Amino acid sequence: MKIVVLKFGGTSVGDLNRIKKVSKIIISYIKKKYKVIVVSSAMSGVTNDLIIKSKKITQNFDKAEYDVLVSSGEQISCALISGYLKSLGYNSKSYMGWQVPIITDLNYSDSKIIKIKTNQIMKHLKIGGIAVVAGFQGVNIENRVTTLGRGASDYSAILLSKYFKAKKCVIYTDVEGVMTTDPKLISQATKIKEISYEEMLEMSSLGSKVMQTNSVQDARLNRIDVHVRSSFTNRSGTLITKKNNIKNNKIIRGISFTKNDAKITLVGVKDRPGIAASIFEPLSKNNINVDMVVQNISANGSETDITFTVKNEDLKKSVKTLKKNNLFKYKKILVDDKVSKVSIIGVGMITTPGVTYRMFKSLSKKKINILVISTSEIKISVLIKRSNVKKAVAALHKEFNLSKV
Ligand code: ADP
Ligand code: ASP
Ligand code: MG
Numbered sequence: 001m002k003i004v005v006l007k008f009g010g011t012s013v014g015d016l017n018r019i020k021k022v023s024k025i026i027i028s029y030i031k032k033k034y035k036v037i038v039v040s041s042a043m044s045g046v047t048n049d050l051i052i053k054s055k056k057i058t059q060n061f062d063k064a065e066y067d068v069l070v071s072s073g074e075q076i077s078c079a080l081i082s083g084y085l086k087s088l089g090y091n092s093k094s095y096m097g098w099q100v101p102i103i104t105d106l107n108y109s110d111s112k113i114i115k116i117k118t119n120q121i122m123k124h125l126k127i128g129g130i131a132v133v134a135g136f137q138g139v140n141i142e143n144r145v146t147t148l149g150r151g152a153s154d155y156s157a158i159l160l161s162k163y164f165k166a167k168k169c170v171i172y173t174d175v176e177g178v179m180t181t182d183p184k185l186i187s188q189a190t191k192i193k194e195i196s197y198e199e200m201l202e203m204s205s206l207g208s209k210v211m212q213t214n215s216v217q218d219a220r221l222n223r224i225d226v227h228v229r230s231s232f233t234n235r236s237g238t239l240i241t242k243k244n245n246i247k248n249n250k251i252i253r254g255i256s257f258t259k260n261d262a263k264i265t266l267v268g269v270k271d272r273p274g275i276a277a278s279i280f281e282p283l284s285k286n287n288i289n290v291d292m293v294v295q296n297i298s299a300n301g302s303e304t305d306i307t308f309t310v311k312n313e314d315l316k317k318s319v320k321t322l323k324k325n326n327l328f329k330y331k332k333i334l335v336d337d338k339v340s341k342v343s344i345i346g347v348g349m350i351t352t353p354g355v356t357y358r359m360f361k362s363l364s365k366k367k368i369n370i371l372v373i374s375t376s377e378i379k380i381s382v383l384i385k386r387s388n389v390k391k392a393v394a395a396l397h398k399e400f401n402l403s404k405v
Pocket of ligand 2: 010042151
């Protein structure tokens with residue numbers, strides 16, 4: 001069976017006109033003899049509004065009810081798409097996560113999919129039906145509704161592609177594809193025609209929200225080619241695929257940046273073996289993800305300053321955990337919640353010397369101070385003042401010739 005999974009993001013289904021437009025796209029695949037599984041996000045803004053409501057009514061909203069609440073936006077968009085397709089004479093049917101079912105683990109608000117049962121939808125596809133599946137949601141073995149994390153309709157689409165062995169998975173969004181950087185920040189950003197899973201994974205996890213991180217990881221593990229394109233134009237998009245399929249290997253493929261980092265410095269920590277573990281263990285036990293870390297030896301050699309970053313939303317909890325921790329002594333804690341991480345990503349840097357130097361040089365030319373550095377084989381990240389992000393990304397975009405297609 002020639003199955004295609006078509007995922008539509010929030011802006012793509014943002015109003016009734018958009019619902020009609022995406023229905024036309026869906027029909028174009030039916031005309032090409034595809035069996036179509038649609039995955040829809042909530043209409044743009046709806047999930048955010050629901051989250052705000054949960055916070056307004058109480059600071060202590062129940063985790064399980066939170067998922068019932070925030071998953072409801074997808075029910076609206078799926079019903080609208082499916083209802084409209086039916087009015088045009090197509091045999092469409094909406095499916096909430098529990099009706100598929102998409103079975104998840106027992107976590108709430110960030111559940112992982114364990115299994116998707118295919119028989120219900122398969123029966124419907126076989127008789128020529130269209131399945132319109134709610135993204136972002138599932139059901140756990142206690143029969144409760146779960147959600148899969150922000151932006152996770154992408155993840156729903158990738159795992160549906162896996163379980164249904166789809167020939168094609170297309171992520172329709174509000175930009176032409178994966179771009180060299182966020183086009184909302186840098187208008188000279190250009191479309192990347194092909195990108196490897198590894199590079200996409202780095203870009204997503206370093207802040208490019210065009211694809212949700214888990215979804216890229218699962219596409220990579222299952223070798224699912226993913227097409228990212230616009231639902232607003234007919235232009236070809238980006239293919240996310242395995243490295244060997246890519247002909248044009250640039251040194252730097254793209255630039256990502258974050259908006260929600262915070263920096264913590266512990267000043268005057270006694271320098272002795274095991275100190276780092278005694279600082280970071282309680283943080284990890286409290287589910288706080290520490291990202292970049294740097295340790296400076298102080299002038300007298302017996303004390304050190306340790307700087308690291310956490311997500312902004314974890315800052316308060318981190319400071320509380322550190323202050324409660326009596327396994328080590330320090331002079332003071334400094335915090336800065338106005339920092340951002342800017343990263344350059346590309347498999348080409350493995351074989352190209354001088355990339356780090358070019359990055360640092362072009363930032364220094366713009367008088368941008370680097371606070372922390374971290375690297376991997378295919379990325380270099382620097383922490384800078386958030387107010388410098390646009391200047392930094394623009395400089396790096398130019399330095400690595402990313403405006404040239
Ligand atoms: P959807 O609702 O379709 O899932 P998202 O808002 O999650 O869309 O993702 C698309 C947005 O991602 C774009 O509007 C763009 O601003 C942002 N973005 C950030 N980095 C990139 C990038 N490198 N390429 C394309 N878009 C990016
Ligand atoms: N509606 C959900 C969100 O806003 C899921 C998604 O859009 O992918 O996070
Ligand atoms: Mg998204």
